Amino acid sequence: MNELDVLVDGARGAFAQATTPADLENAKALYLGKSGRITELMKGMAALSVDEKKTRGAAINVAKQAIEAALTERRQALADAELQVQLKAEALDVTLPGRQRGQGGLHPVSLTMERIEAIFASQGFDVADGPEIETDWFSFTALNNPPNHPARSMQDTFYVDGRSADGLLLPLRPHTSPMQIRYAHAHVRKHGNGFDPRSSQLFGGDMPEIRVIAPGRTYRVDSDATHSPMFHQCEGLWIGANVSFKDLKVVFTDFCRTFFESDDLVLRFRPSFFPFTEPSAEIDIQFQSGPLAGRWLEVAGSGQVHPNVVRNMGLDPEKYIGFAFGMGPDRLTMLRYGVNDLRLFFDGDIRFLKQFQ
Incomplete structure (x- = not known):
């Protein structure tokens, strides 16, 4: 077993020991992170000849792909385990009758x-x-309300941001x-x-x-x-x-x-x-x-x-x-x-x- 095989087995073991997504991300950093083992091996290729780089690079890529596959597999296993825990905590009795949409009715004021x-x-x-939204004339003047009538006050009536043809606010x-x-x-x-x-x-x-x-x-x-x-x-x-x-x-x-x-x-x-x-x-x-x-x-x-x-x-x-x-x-x-x-x-x-x- 060469060093790359040992590296892949070590990664699989580390991933298997991770019991939470956070632990798994920490283990990933040891092998695939910026300072991880695979990154260090890639940096060490700088001193190799062109032919050696091809052979060495291909072997490192194979090891990297194997580690990534093991990481994906462990992530899925942790997600499945979390889902099972959630399903047990939120048990659904499929034998219960479904929820039916209630029949509506008219509001009492509408009645x-x-x-x-x-x-x-x-x-x-x-x-x-x-x-x-009316005009001042229809709301007040036409109904014989004098100009100083309290109903025209903004304390008694709502007005919108707009004016009628005579320049008055619209109530x-x-x-x-x-x-x-x-x-x-x-x-x-x-x-x-x-x-x-x-x-x-x-x-x-x-x-x-x-x-x-x-x-x-x-x-x-x-x-x-x-x-x-x-x-x-x-x-x-x-x-x-x-x-x-x-x-x-x-x-x-x-x-x-x-x-x-x-x-x-x-x-x-x-x-x-x-x-x-x-x-x-x-x-x-x-x-x-x-x-x-x-x-x-x-x-x-x-x-x-x-x-x-x-x-x-x-x-x-x-x-x-x-x-x-x-x-x-x-x-x-x-x-x-x-x-x-x-x-x-x-x-x-x-x-x-x-x-x-």
Whole structure:
């Protein structure tokens, strides 16, 4: 056995004694490293003749290949051993049934929105949807909010990095009320033969009544157990030649009793103030039985549409009159299902959401 055979056997023995990848790398350095045995043999060839270098170099390469093969074999053996240890520690019972994908369901607020739309559709209301990034005019000015109204403050309303044609910042809509104006404009254009609702002229001709609800997401700087920076709102509007506050009471009373599936429900219209309605009223409900019996609970704001808002719709307030209301589907969902913290709707906790499937 020559010295190269002894070298290869020594490398195999050293590799076999390595029990960890780190030990194996240390053993590799002794034979294949920059100062290893093979490198030293290669350096010693400098003093040999050309013919001797060919013969010696070939023999050293054979030994090097044998050592590298032994190293690869030992690396694989250590990896296999580590895998076996891991498999034993993480035993898998293949006889267990597989995990099935659970069946999803609608979010409780989505269920409420669908319910609201269905009830008002049965009363002849359309459903309108529109942009969540609005202009100042549709969000405030068209709704009779004065320039110094607190709702225009950045402490109360979110604004995005952009401006409208009039140079004002674009707010995330703080309510779905802008859809009342947008829907009325489209309605007037459709039945007013190209009439421009933003012109100084007002439409006073005959046209079908405007009866619409506008559910959707809204945004305000507010967050606690009963408020969220993003929440849902549903506006309602009925405009015609002879629509009174009495119609509002009948429509909303019927809605509440249908929504909560209870005729044993009392409504109270409490005088209030909103810039876009006059007169205005908060709507409270009182259950006569159940855990909430006897308590007055506020569920909506309402009132006769202010003449300035009717005018901003492009309609003549001397001929057209009507009512509007705004309610929070989130709050209605809390009352219907007995949820006491609004934040549960937005936490994404499957344990909570699966109760409504």
